[in-house]
Amino acid sequence: MRRAPVHLHFTSKLSLNAAGKHVRDGLSTILRTGDNLWVSCDERTSIERLRRTGPHEYGQHCSYALTTLLDLPSGAEEEIDIEGLAEADHYLWIVGSHSRKRKKPKPEEKDEAAQIARLAEVKQEANRYLLARVPLLLNAQTGDYELHREAPHPTDPTRVLRAAQLHRTSTSNELLDVLAEDPHLNPFLTIPGKDNGFDIEGLAAAPDGRLFIGLRGPVLRGWAIVLEVLLGEDKHGRLRLQPLTGATHKYYKKHFLSLGGMGLRELRQRGADLLLLAGPTMDLDGTIAVYCWPDALRCPQDSLIDDKKLIRLFDVPHGSGPTAGQDKAEGMAVLDDEHVLVVFDTPTDARKPAPHQVIADSYLLPALPAQATAAK
Numbered sequence: 001m002r003r004a005p006v007h008l009h010f011t012s013k014l015s016l017n018a019a020g021k022h023v024r025d026g027l028s029t030i031l032r033t034g035d036n037l038w039v040s041c042d043e044r045t046s047i048e049r050l051r052r053t054g055p056h057e058y059g060q061h062c063s064y065a066l067t068t069l070l071d072l073p074s075g076a077e078e079e080i081d082i083e084g085l086a087e088a089d090h091y092l093w094i095v096g097s098h099s100r101k102r103k104k105p106k107p108e109e110k111d112e113a114a115q116i117a118r119l120a121e122v123k124q125e126a127n128r129y130l131l132a133r134v135p136l137l138l139n140a141q142t143g144d145y146e147l148h149r150e151a152p153h154p155t156d157p158t159r160v161l162r163a164a165q166l167h168r169t170s171t172s173n174e175l176l177d178v179l180a181e182d183p184h185l186n187p188f189l190t191i192p193g194k195d196n197g198f199d200i201e202g203l204a205a206a207p208d209g210r211l212f213i214g215l216r217g218p219v220l221r222g223w224a225i226v227l228e229v230l231l232g233e234d235k236h237g238r239l240r241l242q243p244l245t246g247a248t249h250k251y252y253k254k255h256f257l258s259l260g261g262m263g264l265r266e267l268r269q270r271g272a273d274l275l276l277l278a279g280p281t282m283d284l285d286g287t288i289a290v291y292c293w294p295d296a297l298r299c300p301q302d303s304l305i306d307d308k309k310l311i312r313l314f315d316v317p318h319g320s321g322p323t324a325g326q327d328k329a330e331g332m333a334v335l336d337d338e339h340v341l342v343v344f345d346t347p348t349d350a351r352k353p354a355p356h357q358v359i360a361d362s363y364l365l366p367a368l369p370a371q372a373t374a375a376k
Helices: 112-118 174-179 370-374
Strands: 003-009 027-033 036-041 046-054 057-065 082-088 091-096 131-138 145-147 150-152 160-162 164-166 199-205 210-220 223-235 238-241 253-258 263-270 273-279 288-293 303-305 311-316 328-334 339-345 357-364
Touching (some): 003 046, 082 210, 082 263, 091 199, 131 160, 131 238, 174 238, 199 273, 210 273, 223 263, 273 328, 311 357
Parallel strands (some): 003 057, 027 328, 082 199, 164 238, 253 303, 263 328
Antiparallel strands (some): 027 036, 082 091, 091 131, 131 145, 131 164, 150 160, 210 263, 223 253, 263 273, 273 288, 288 311, 328 339
16 A cells, blocks of 8 residues: 655654653544644643644644643543544544553563552543543634634634533543443443453544544454444533434444454544544554445444445554564544545654654555445
């Protein structure tokens, strides 16, 4: 598959978190709006904006602290584990993983019993239960999109755009509360994400306000899951789930996709279709591929999408052998009608040509088969 390198340039003063990890080493999602790219690192509470500076270059790094735009229960002390960004109707949508995490053992430590005990520790972090929107407006003078806590609507003087987030508690939110009654997902809500537990890693927004949430896990007998929801603001700064037409469970639809055992890493809208970045559900190296799900935005009810209804577009190389655990494709942006841009978690040294740079890959999308285009 034809691909081309795209260089992302970050600013040294904005690139390191409190633990010293560089933003380029944990990219988890990417979104394009105009000449801007929005990226996030899964170990931060900020969103980074880059600007197109050349045919295959993005720089002019700007960072937005979400603590100034949203009310995070743990403030900046705890990562959000941002795994999805989407854009619709002058809002940037943001979702955390909603997953629990299991502690990693440290094999180099001498106390083996203590390291074995670490594997029994499962942690909840309140910031991970974030599903929110932030006003996103184009600054006509600079040509950059900017984030605001509150701003006038650019074309409708009767509307005010406000940052808001899904109703939550310190250990849950409204989405997890309704899924606690779900026969497919309830058993996985307390299982850590890297153990095939509940783990959000993709987000797409439809023009009519619906959100599509891609799950990296669980994968059920080889079937990945996309949740479809609709949110509305019931009071200042707070979103609630709204009844969804055609939904079996009132507040959400479930779409099961046959992806050969892979889970979702990213979702991107293209017309009525969704582009899917799929990969291993657990902490594994394995096949990563991009699919097209035709007419995904037009499913009237819960659905079972077998492999005949999905179009496998291309595979994305990943680390193996001496680079095992590296170059894991985590984010995908639509650059234009013909190209997508893929970014990688834990990039290899070959992707880091300079101290604050990283190389992403632009892919030319293959033409859809005749039967898919005829259905449009």
